[in-house]
Amino acid sequence: MPITKRMLISPSGFPELGPQEAIALRHLLGIIIKNYELAGYAPLETPLVERPDILFAKAEGEITQQVYGLRRLNLENESDDDSKDLALRFDLTVPLARYVAANRGTLQFPFRRYAIGPVFRGERPKDGRYRQFTQADIDVIGDSTLSVEHDAEMVSVIASVFTELAIGDFTVRIGHRKVLQGLLRWAGLTDEAAIKTALRAIDRVEKEGRHQIIASLASTGIEESKAVDLLDFLTQRRTTDETLSLLQSRDLDPLFNEGVGELETVVKTVRMLKVPEARFTIDLGIARGLDYYTGTVYETRFDAHPDLGSIASGGRYENLAGTFCEQSLPGVGISIGVTRLLLRLIKTGLLPATVSTVAPVLVTSAVAGNLDKYLDYAVRIRSSGTPAEVFMQERPLGKQLQHANRRGFKIAVIAFEEDFAGDTVMLRDLAKGEQVRVPLAELAAEIRKMLP
Amino acid sequence: MPITKRMLISPSGFPELGPQEAIALRHLLGIIIKNYELAGYAPLETPLVERPDILFAKAEGEITQQVYGLRRLNLENESDDDSKDLALRFDLTVPLARYVAANRGTLQFPFRRYAIGPVFRGERPKDGRYRQFTQADIDVIGDSTLSVEHDAEMVSVIASVFTELAIGDFTVRIGHRKVLQGLLRWAGLTDEAAIKTALRAIDRVEKEGRHQIIASLASTGIEESKAVDLLDFLTQRRTTDETLSLLQSRDLDPLFNEGVGELETVVKTVRMLKVPEARFTIDLGIARGLDYYTGTVYETRFDAHPDLGSIASGGRYENLAGTFCEQSLPGVGISIGVTRLLLRLIKTGLLPATVSTVAPVLVTSAVAGNLDKYLDYAVRIRSSGTPAEVFMQERPLGKQLQHANRRGFKIAVIAFEEDFAGDTVMLRDLAKGEQVRVPLAELAAEIRKMLP
Numbered sequence: 012m013p014i015t016k017r018m019l020i021s022p023s024g025f026p027e028l029g030p031q032e033a034i035a036l037r038h039l040l041g042i043i044i045k046n047y048e049l050a051g052y053a054p055l056e057t058p059l060v061e062r063p064d065i066l067f068a069k070a071e072g073e074i075t076q077q078v079y080g081l082r083r084l085n086l087e088n089e090s091d092d093d094s095k096d097l098a099l100r101f102d103l104t105v106p107l108a109r110y111v112a113a114n115r116g117t118l119q120f121p122f123r124r125y126a127i128g129p130v131f132r133g134e135r136p137k138d139g140r141y142r143q144f145t146q147a148d149i150d151v152i153g154d155s156t157l158s159v160e161h162d163a164e165m166v167s168v169i170a171s172v173f174t175e176l177a178i179g180d181f182t183v184r185i186g187h188r189k190v191l192q193g194l195l196r197w198a199g200l201t202d203e204a205a206i207k208t209a210l211r212a213i214d215r216v217e218k219e220g221r222h223q224i225i226a227s228l229a230s231t232g233i234e235e236s237k238a239v240d241l242l243d244f245l246t247q248r249r250t251t252d253e254t255l256s257l258l259q260s261r262d263l264d265p266l267f268n269e270g271v272g273e274l275e276t277v278v279k280t281v282r283m284l285k286v287p288e289a290r291f292t293i294d295l296g297i298a299r300g301l302d303y304y305t306g307t308v309y310e311t312r313f314d315a316h317p318d319l320g321s322i323a324s325g326g327r328y329e330n331l332a333g334t335f336c337e338q339s340l341p342g343v344g345i346s347i348g349v350t351r352l353l354l355r356l357i358k359t360g361l362l363p364a365t366v367s368t369v370a371p372v373l374v375t376s377a378v379a380g381n382l383d384k385y386l387d388y389a390v391r392i393r394s395s396g397t398p399a400e401v402f403m404q405e406r407p408l409g410k411q412l413q414h415a416n417r418r419g420f421k422i423a424v425i426a427f428e429e430d431f432a433g434d435t436v437m438l439r440d441l442a443k444g445e446q447v448r449v450p451l452a453e454l455a456a457e458i459r460k461m462l463p
Numbered sequence: 464m465p466i467t468k469r470m471l472i473s474p475s476g477f478p479e480l481g482p483q484e485a486i487a488l489r490h491l492l493g494i495i496i497k498n499y500e501l502a503g504y505a506p507l508e509t510p511l512v513e514r515p516d517i518l519f520a521k522a523e524g525e526i527t528q529q530v531y532g533l534r535r536l537n538l539e540n541e542s543d544d545d546s547k548d549l550a551l552r553f554d555l556t557v558p559l560a561r562y563v564a565a566n567r568g569t570l571q572f573p574f575r576r577y578a579i580g581p582v583f584r585g586e587r588p589k590d591g592r593y594r595q596f597t598q599a600d601i602d603v604i605g606d607s608t609l610s611v612e613h614d615a616e617m618v619s620v621i622a623s624v625f626t627e628l629a630i631g632d633f634t635v636r637i638g639h640r641k642v643l644q645g646l647l648r649w650a651g652l653t654d655e656a657a658i659k660t661a662l663r664a665i666d667r668v669e670k671e672g673r674h675q676i677i678a679s680l681a682s683t684g685i686e687e688s689k690a691v692d693l694l695d696f697l698t699q700r701r702t703t704d705e706t707l708s709l710l711q712s713r714d715l716d717p718l719f720n721e722g723v724g725e726l727e728t729v730v731k732t733v734r735m736l737k738v739p740e741a742r743f744t745i746d747l748g749i750a751r752g753l754d755y756y757t758g759t760v761y762e763t764r765f766d767a768h769p770d771l772g773s774i775a776s777g778g779r780y781e782n783l784a785g786t787f788c789e790q791s792l793p794g795v796g797i798s799i800g801v802t803r804l805l806l807r808l809i810k811t812g813l814l815p816a817t818v819s820t821v822a823p824v825l826v827t828s829a830v831a832g833n834l835d836k837y838l839d840y841a842v843r844i845r846s847s848g849t850p851a852e853v854f855m856q857e858r859p860l861g862k863q864l865q866h867a868n869r870r871g872f873k874i875a876v877i878a879f880e881e882d883f884a885g886d887t888v889m890l891r892d893l894a895k896g897e898q899v900r901v902p903l904a905e906l907a908a909e910i911r912k913m914l915p
Contacts, residue, residue: 014520014787019565022549025510029566030576033506049845051822051852054485058477058595059511059581063536068466075537079546083585084515084532094531094585097474113471114481119819119869121856124482129511133535133546143510153856160834160855171845283838335466367571370503382612386735393501393623400503403612404573404605417571 024142030367043147046171047125052149055124057106063098068334069105077133099131103148112335120154150344157341159273162307163280165345169323170286178361180314186297187274193267198237205231210298245296254293305329323347366419370398373420375411395455476594482819495599498623504577504601509558515550520786521557529585551583555600564787572606602796609793611725614759615732617797621775622738630813632766638749639726645719650689657683662750697748706745757781775799818871822850825872827863847907
């Protein structure tokens, strides 16, 4: 089949990051990894491929329809296909559960790990939905028990990531499943299925608006007046301490009271971790779609960009590896949807993706036949730790400087015969269009002075 | 289907890196990325999924049988499967070719990019053969022309990577297809197919030994005496300059002479880039299996570990994107097989993978109810840039120190009531088993002094 121009574009739902976007990605991932490691999370690299049985043991809801299996193409004999038992992971949590279950005898608990990598879902591609996207997760897993103070660590790590990213104020919203379920029982719901339906309705409150949600809640069996009260309680703006005392003043049932106590501990511990008060809040309306969360749940939003949706979400689960092993493995984790976040930050201009060079310096080659000089400059600059690219094709200097400007270099190194003779070089500040002649011996040091 | 213990192990050929190996991987990738960027290579992130037509347009040899396609599992209606046109990439070069062909109108040439990520091949898993493995490639692509000096940059970048890795001497071997083909023509081969067969035979010289290769060469139509002469010429040890003068003294045919001139330029430029003489050599016996190399070819070996095989290989190709576009896009590139390299370095003990923590410091919690103090210590240590983990479960201190030793922490922070009262903490050097009491205000600074 002849290759057409259209076929050269990456398949729909599989985003392609050119150098400009990939450089922005490296910046984002660098900050994420640094802050994950600062808190003591170590990397874990499970393969991208899992057995379908493992994936389906944990898949819930729409994901059960979205798993990609593998098949060998081009085989002469279909029965030679040894890939029928292979499928692409749809998240980083199922592989973690499998890994911990397989290695529970040798792992040291609590087990903290981060994982960053692509996951795959057979979604219909539309705005913000990708079929391949990168997640960056941290989780901490206990052996039989994991104290609730660990839940505070998620807030602290996420806050440190977005503080360092420095692209605007954000708030980590902390909710609690036990508290929310207690409120739903108070509102009259008793059976599990109705509670799940109500949780899903509440999760959509910002998307669908108040009236729609009250109708949905009413349809689960809650009296309309109680649905109104509930929604008011969930959505009213209060300080963290106001919400906590309001909750403490209620004594609904043991599970609710337990949840309130846990929430109180999480808040107290978040404060011990010196997370600024403005960077977190209690939001009891957070339900999170996934059934397996059992306690604390999180979402995170940019204050000035609620339209970006949650940029880091997660929660506490009481049994990570159920169905994989008999041991109880409680955990808590949070995930940054890196691809979606990156592309939205670029689109809204919050994260610039305008340069296509990681090197700030381009060494030009103005006089043909003198590559030895130009390469010597590059070696000097690189030895000082500054990345430098050399333009080695024979082109007029003007074209080389045009290339430097288009790519986003900061400094061009230029040298002519008189520089070779006098042991000097010229440094051109490309943004200002100004250049200075400096002694060759000071080349690297002068460049470092010019860079931020 | 119930999940058995065996099913918890990752599928055969898909290596799983626990924290110890994943930390070693991060170390290796950190050095690779740093040196790729130092030379001005920018990242490119193409998806892991490509159209099968794109992959098969470039697949050669055994790879044509090894491509994994995708299929949706669990669909109610097979005809809903929109994944038939999706397959997993088998290398990073084909996606590069597609990307450059698709974006040739807007890219600035020469286009330098690095790509690091997993590729997939339906190999039969055996020692050193993986079905998912990570490659780390650099390539520089020209628009119509790309001067041969660029070929020297590959040697320089690879030398800087393995010099910084500092796990033993290595040699980048530089060969040349035009020179080798010239020698084969001199030996009597004229048709393309016979030359290809002979190149493949020569490529196996270290695996199969002299006699086997002479027989293989003879079977392509070379007289046995000439085959012996040829093999002697290819395998004799000489200095770089001896080989160059030997080649310059021969005048076989225009293509051969062109190749000799290019090889000379590459060596001259490698020297301009200050690559130490001991770190490279001319090895005319390098053929590289892939048909598309047309000039310089590379392999790299650890001097003391030839058994590890080539740790970085590549070459020059005259037309990267042929069949994708009409424009001629010559390039040169080199690839590090990261997964294979990492696992062999760990296996042979050249790269240690013994710690399962990225944080050097564990803050213990000896006295229950004082987490505020312990978390405060962690915040102080992290603020100074040193990663620190906090042991937040209630366990006897002895158990916490055992945990610290097993994981490979360097320092444990310990504090009792008297420390809270006196604003001091104890720092325990876990390797030496010694501890000192320091003022709380100097906690972070004292830790930095103790770390290398």
